Structures are given as C-alpha cells and as structure tokens.
Amino acid sequence: MDLLNDPELLNELAPLLSAEAAAEAPGTGVDPADLEQAVWVRLLESGRRAPDPADPAEPARWLRRAVRAEARLARRSARREIPYGDRRHSAGGGPPAVPAGGAEPEDALLHGEENRALRSAVARLPGRCPELMKALLSPRDLTYREIAGELGISQGSLGPVRSRCLGCLRRMLAAEVAAPGLRGMER
Incomplete structure (x- = not known):
C-alpha cells in the first residue's frame, strides 16, 4: 500500500509535520510553511511505501528525520546566500558584505587599507x-x-x-x- 494514497495517515501526520516544522524553522531562517512544503515534496519524490503495520511509529520517525534534514539544507543554503544590492554594505549596516572569492579590485584595495590601518594602530x-x-x-x-x-x-x-x-x-x-x-x- 502506498503512503501517499492513505489519506487517513496523511491527515494524522499533518499536525505532527506542522509542529516539527514550527519547532525547526526559527533556527533555519525559513518560514515554517516553506519547511512543511519541502517535506511534502520530499515525500512525493521518494515514492514512500506504507510502513509495516506492526510499527505504527515509523511514519512519525521518518517525518521527524525529513523535517530535520530539510532544516539542515535550509541552514546550509542560508549560509551561502549573498543578498543582492549594494555590495559595499550589509543588510544590518555593519561591515561590507563582499563575497570572499569574487571581490572587485576596489573592494580588495579598501579591505587591504583597513587591515593596514588596523595593524598600524x-x-x-x-x-x-x-x-x-x-x-x-x-x-x-x-x-x-x-x-x-x-x-x-x-x-x-x-x-x-x-x-x-x-x-x-x-x-x-x-x-x-x-x-x-x-x-x-x-x-
């Protein structure tokens, strides 16, 4: 029996998924609804079969693992993302938000001058x-x-x-x- 074709089980898992996504979302910087949606997509893509009827906790365990895996993916991608816009200033108004590998020559020059001034002081x-x-x-x-x-x-x-x-x-x-x-x- 296919898990996706079992509406009762899906309805039972929906509140658990919402709760798990709401618990994991604050640490990822992602909306809980987006996290839920990513888990549903993961479920659809996996073509998950129904678990053994002798172990009713298995779908909940899979769901928790899937939410945590999607949260880890979201955290990793958030760390690599660079916002668009003026590259000289970060969103918080702090130090320049310049990607390490692709800095423009004037950014590298300014950064070098700042380092020299700091080291001199x-x-x-x-x-x-x-x-x-x-x-x-x-x-x-x-x-x-x-x-x-x-x-x-x-x-x-x-x-x-x-x-x-x-x-x-x-x-x-x-x-x-x-x-x-x-x-x-x-x-």
Missing part, C-alpha cells in the same frame, strides 16, 4: 597590547589558553588586559577616523 599600542592584539587577530584562531601560553601571562589576566587594550585601540582609532554623520532628523 595595533603596533602603536603601549605595553603588551601589540603582542596580545596580534595573537587575538591571528588567523590561527587561538584559544585564551594558547594566547596566555604564548605571552607568558596567566589566563585569568588575559580578559582585563584585552579590555584595556581594546579601549586604548578604540580611543586611538576614534581620534584618527572622522565621526559618522548624524542619522535621522536633525534638531
């Missing part, structure tokens, strides 16, 4: 701050334990030293960079 920091900031900015993505071992300081003092160094760097860069313009209506 880090080199001018007082005390142990340059060493610490270089370790924090390292592409090796060191842990606090590894950084403390490299610098020969205790792991517990790393946080306060980092805070002082970041404050000093923030003040230094604020003095070098013009303040952003006013947003909204001026009074």
Whole structure:
C-alpha cells in the first residue's frame, strides 16, 4: 500500500509535520510553511511505501528525520546566500558584505587599507597590547589558553588586559577616523 494514497495517515501526520516544522524553522531562517512544503515534496519524490503495520511509529520517525534534514539544507543554503544590492554594505549596516572569492579590485584595495590601518594602530599600542592584539587577530584562531601560553601571562589576566587594550585601540582609532554623520532628523 502506498503512503501517499492513505489519506487517513496523511491527515494524522499533518499536525505532527506542522509542529516539527514550527519547532525547526526559527533556527533555519525559513518560514515554517516553506519547511512543511519541502517535506511534502520530499515525500512525493521518494515514492514512500506504507510502513509495516506492526510499527505504527515509523511514519512519525521518518517525518521527524525529513523535517530535520530539510532544516539542515535550509541552514546550509542560508549560509551561502549573498543578498543582492549594494555590495559595499550589509543588510544590518555593519561591515561590507563582499563575497570572499569574487571581490572587485576596489573592494580588495579598501579591505587591504583597513587591515593596514588596523595593524598600524595595533603596533602603536603601549605595553603588551601589540603582542596580545596580534595573537587575538591571528588567523590561527587561538584559544585564551594558547594566547596566555604564548605571552607568558596567566589566563585569568588575559580578559582585563584585552579590555584595556581594546579601549586604548578604540580611543586611538576614534581620534584618527572622522565621526559618522548624524542619522535621522536633525534638531
């Protein structure tokens, strides 16, 4: 017997599918209805046969696995998506949203200049701050334990030293960079 031709079983599974999709959707960035639809399409494409009547929990188990698999696919595709529009600004108004491989020459130049300015400011920091900031900015993505071992300081003092160094760097860069313009209506 074909699962798709069993309307009773499909009607029983619909509320479970809605609940599972509603539970998984917030972490995927996808609407729960879209997730439900993807699972129904997966069911249609699989040509799923009816489960063994001795195991009534099998269709629910398949449904849960299918919802989670579709949620994983949605998360993966959301990570790879790049929004259309002005590539120089991200949707949140933060740093530029530029694809890593296909950056335009002027974007690469600006990014390089920003990195040089940051590294120059880090080199001018007082005390142990340059060493610490270089370790924090390292592409090796060191842990606090590894950084403390490299610098020969205790792991517990790393946080306060980092805070002082970041404050000093923030003040230094604020003095070098013009303040952003006013947003909204001026009074």
